[in-house]
Amino acid sequence: MSDSQHPDSVAGEEATEAPGGGAAAPEAGAAPRDGQELHVNWLYGLLALVLLSLAFGAWGLWTVLGGGGGEDPASLRQQVEALEQQVTTLARSDQISREANRELQGALAEREEQVAALREEVAFYERFVGSTAQRQGLTVHELQMRPGEGGVWHFSATLTQNLERGQPSEGGLTLAIGGSRNGRYEELAWSDLRQREDAAPLDYSFKYFQQVQGDIMLPAGFTPVRVTVRAAPARGSAVEQSFPWADATGRSSPGA
Template identity: 55%
Template sequence: MESDQIAYLAGPRHMRGSGHPRLGFVLVLLAALVLGGWGAWRTFAPQPPNAGEQLKQQASRIDQLEQQVATLTRSDQISRQANSELQSALGERDEEIASLRADIAFYERFVGATGQRRGLTVHELKLVPQRDPQLWHVVATLTQNMNRGAVSRGRLQLIVEASEGGRMHKLDWTELRQQKDAPGLDYSFKYFEQVEGDIVLPAGIKPVRVIARLLPQSGAPVEQSFTWGDAVSSMPAIGADAR
């Protein structure tokens, strides 16, 4: 009887020790069943009766929004470009207005009843560099309003004072034109005129001053001097020809 009690007591321990693997298997099986049931429910659960229609509507809405974004982006680009072109056009108009105002002031000084009387003069001399570093384009604006209605005729010549090797010397018109007995630039006007021509400077010289010499058909020559820097940096002269 005592041995039966010992066997009885030993039995449950043995069963409990060998029951752990079975318990783990049961838990794994239950977890698999739960996950499988959840997946099946997700797959086979009844969907809303209009789920397909909702998906189509959402896809259509997405397409509409993407199209709106593309349209707005393009519209913004066009607006920016148009604004840039407008600003550029406004800048050009401002420059044109300023130039016209300057022309009006110029005309009033020489044609207006209250304009100051002046004889034949070089109102402005401009030298424009060309691609050839020795070639320069000359633009001279000549004016006179002393004799209203009278026509001034004659020729314009230039003389350039330059430094070469530390020494100053003058280049006359024939040297600047590279032509023996080169005639001057003809002019003929009542109030003002712009005359143009080209000169060539020898290589290696440093121009310092330019002298404009007017040779009218009647009367004494008129000379005016301009520093080379002022002539090169001067503003464009009046372009109209009022003969």
């Protein structure tokens, strides 16, 4: 009576089984859960790839900055210091070479000036001593004047003669300087230049040539224009030779 009374109950239980005794059909929520797991796995893979790329980038940066290649920062610093030392040494060597070259150029220029002076002296000697030299009596060949201190000027007059070879020429030498002071022309005699009323001439005695040297004093406010050298021999007439101040000094005025 119980089976016939509940026919629907038996029919419902049989409906839950698959035909032929198979397994029950999957639930409706199973498919969405598998898709979520696949999506999560894909995200994990992408994150792993990013981390691996970052790791390779960090390793490359560390290698470039000195952490790899078998060289540590201390070794690289030593190499840099060695290169800097080489640069300093080369720079110092170049400076020394330049200084030595300048000194050499200066020495060569000085030697050239000495050679030129010697050639002038040789030509000078040949003019007055050589067999073909023109015979001349007492002559004031050259006058040079150099400034000193306090208005003092040092002069050097070159006297020559080859007319009487072997016979000395003797006498006295004086100077006279013409110029202007306070807008008026004035000539200073030997006594004015030596600042002594009884100033004696400078003695000379030579066979072919001699440089007679001495000092004179120019008064303040005096502008010299011309210098006259007078050589008075013991025998014969005096000889005078005038030189422009600019030629004797290379200056236009004593203070220039």
